[in-house]
Amino acid sequence: AQSVAQPEDQVNVAEGNPLTVKCTYSVSGNPYLFWYVQYPNRGLQFLLKYITGDNLVKGSYGFEAEFNKSQTSFHLKKPSALVSDSALYFCAVRDMGGGQNFVFGPGTRLSVLP
Amino acid sequence: KAGVTQTPRYLIKTRGQQVTLSCSPISGHRSVSWYQQTPGQGLQFLFEYFSETQRNKGNFPGRFSGRQFSNSRSEMNVSTLELGDSALYLCASRGDTLSSYEQYFGPGTRLTVT
Numbered sequence: 395a396q397s398v399a400q401p402e403d404q405v406n407v408a409e410g411n412p413l414t415v416k417c418t419y420s421v422s423g424n425p426y427l428f429w430y431v432q433y434p435n436r437g438l439q440f441l442l443k444y445i446t447g448d449n450l451v452k453g454s455y456g457f458e459a460e461f462n463k464s465q466t467s468f469h470l471k472k473p474s475a476l477v478s479d480s481a482l483y484f485c486a487v488r489d490m491g492g493g494q495n496f497v498f499g500p501g502t503r504l505s506v507l508p
Numbered sequence: 509k510a511g512v513t514q515t516p517r518y519l520i521k522t523r524g525q526q527v528t529l530s531c532s533p534i535s536g537h538r539s540v541s542w543y544q545q546t547p548g549q550g551l552q553f554l555f556e557y558f559s560e561t562q563r564n565k566g567n568f569p570g571r572f573s574g575r576q577f578s579n580s581r582s583e584m585n586v587s588t589l590e591l592g593d594s595a596l597y598l599c600a601s602r603g604d605t606l607s608s609y610e611q612y613f614g615p616g617t618r619l620t621v622t
Contacts, residue, residue, distance in 0.1 A: 428610060437512070437598055437613035445609060484551065488609075495564050496541070496611060498551040 396421040396489040398499035406505045407475045415470040415502045417485030426488040427468040428496075429459055431481045438484060444468060455479070475506045510535065512601050512614035520620045526587040529617045533580050533601030539563075540582040541611060542574060545596040554597075557582055586619075594621045 397420045407413045419425055426445055430438040442453025449461045459470045468485060485499040513532045521527050533540050542554040553566040557576035574584040580601075586593055596618050600611035 426609060430613070435615075437514075437615045438600075440610045440612060443610050495553055495556070495566075497553070498543075500550045 396425075396487055396495075396497045398485050398487050398497055400483075400485055400499040400502045402502050403500075404503045404505065406507060409477050409506050409508050410474055413472050413475040413479070413504065413506070415483050415485075415504060417468045417470065417499060418466050419468060419485070419487045420466060421487055421489040423489055425468075427459075427461060428486040428488070429453065429457070429468075429470050430484045430486060430498075432484065432501075433481050441470070441483075475504075477506045477508050480504055480506045512599055512612055514597075514599050514614040514617050516617060517615065518618045518620075520622060521589050522622055523589055523591060525589050526585065527589060527619060528583050528585045529597055529599075529619070531582045531584075531599030531601075531614060533582070533599075534612055537601035537603055537612075538580050539602035540576055540580065541600045541602070542582070542584050543598040543600065544568075545598055545616070546594075551598070554584065589621045591621050594619060 399418045401416055428443045429441040431441055432438045441457050442451050444451050444461045452458045457472050459468055461468050482501045482503050484501050486496050488496050515530045539558045541556040544552045555574050556564045560576045571587045576582045596616045598616045599614045602611050
């Protein structure tokens with residue numbers, strides 16, 4: 395069965411510093427990988443996706459993510475964090491070899507400190 | 509295009525009652541998925557509908573059901589509510605083919621069961 399792990403419940407970073415939010419996955423087939431962000435009392439907003447091709451994908455709001463097949467990871471990164479980036483971040487995988495459901499990680503709360 | 513809309517946004521029900529939540533997908537999207545979000549369990553997949561047919565179902569009891577109409581609008585119903593059903597229920601729509609990638613989420617319906 396497919397699964398997604400986000401090893402850190404909370405990530406704290408100072409404004410202006412680079413940030414990384416970690417994600418590892420397990421699927422039976424080729425993974426389609428996604429990052430979403432959730433602000434308080436809001437639904438999830440799509441940030442970026444990896445389907446195929448270049449391992450470094452760029453998304454909304456200056457975020458990017460690096461797909462690493464050998465480490466089964468898809469870490470979210472941003473070169474310079476903003477206070478407004480503080481939110482709950484979810485990694486998700488869609489197993490194209492399985493039932494094709496979306497499976498979400500538990501979420502990582504990012505706090506960017508001014 | 510207008511985003512995914514969910515009604516109502518907030519709902520308070522009593523244990524034992526039933527509830528119906530509504531979701532209108534992005535125009536042209538034929539896939540609608542439902543998720544339950546709770547602090548303890550995170551985001552859990554309920555079911556997905558595509559062209560009025562249930563394609564996938566998560567691991568929830570039969571008290572949780574759904575349907576999709578010809579205009580792609582979807583409803584989910586929870587019967588015999590339990591305190592543990594208190595959650596944010598999120599609806600997400602995908603494009604007009606089964607291979608459409610990212611999901612777009614609505615703002616959610618916050619259900620409180622007392």
